[in-house]
Amino acid sequence: HGLDDSNDHYSTARDMALLTAYALRNPVFKKIVSTKVKTIPNQGEEWDRRLLNKNKMLRMYQGADGVKTGYTKLAKRCLASSATRNGQQLAIVVLNAPDDWDDSATWMNYGFTHFPKMELLKTKQAVQEKKDGGKEKTLYTTRSFSYPLRPEEKGNIKMDVKTVDDNPMMEVKLGDQVIGRIPLEATKKTKETIQPTLANRVKNQWDAFWRSWLGVLSDG
Incomplete structure (x- = not known):
């Protein structure tokens, strides 16, 4: 509940950081903590109330978007x-x-400088899944994957295709720690493959129209 009326009630900066990171996944929470000023109705009065966020980081640090100040004795x-x-x-x-x-x-x-976000997988990137008997099957990532890394940590990244709940996934590890699992699919559906097909359909329909029209003219 946020009150520390005894030394038996305590937490750590790491615990609070994990809780903060999780809470920021909620879009409503994220919007509230990033709001600098909010005007709300003042019941029974003709004037509204103006609430000012006391988190100075929102005004003094570029890109700041939260979260909460706190103080107890x-x-x-x-x-x-x-x-x-x-x-x-x-x-x-x-x-x-x-x-x-x-x-x-x-x-x-320090965090932005020493732990830049690196793209490890691109959307629709081809990966090889090894099947029984040494055969390989080409699969494609359904989305990109990025992770904050020190430059020297990139060499410790390991990737392998795993099956999770009967679905193929690209498992990404930093050393022995799993940092992400990206769903895979068997087909590469991109604009490059869709547009030529659509263009051919339009061309065929247009050709059919002209053939039909020319046929009518020749018959007349």
């Missing part, structure tokens, strides 16, 4: 913050931090 100044740059969102939590704004900005800069 035991925990002191605390801040859960988030920011998004170049499609990558980071969540930072500092506890008992007298300089919480600058500390959070420093850690944000």
Whole structure:
């Protein structure tokens, strides 16, 4: 409930960061914590109430989009913050931090600089599944997959086709840790394969129309 009336009630910055990252998946929560100012009706009055978000990160840090300030006598100044740059969102939590704004900005800069988001798989990328008897089957990724990595960590990425609930998946590991599973499909449905087919259909219909029309003229 957020109250620390005893030393037996505690958490860690890591726990709070995991909770923050999970909460940011909720679009309603994400919109609320990124709102700087909100005007709401003031019941019984002719004027509205104007609510100002006290999270200074929203105004002082480029790309900041959350999350929550906090303070109790035991925990002191605390801040859960988030920011998004170049499609990558980071969540930072500092506890008992007298300089919480600058500390959070420093850690944000560190994260964006040292853990850039790297694309490991592209949408419709062909992968090979090894079947019994040494045969291979070509499958295609249904979406892209990116992950924040240090440059030297990219060499520790391992990928292998696995079957999960009877569905083929590309399993991505960083060392021995699974960091993602991407669904695979047997066909590559792209604009490049669809457009020629559509063009041929239109051409055939157009040719048929002209043949029919010319036939009518010649008969007349």
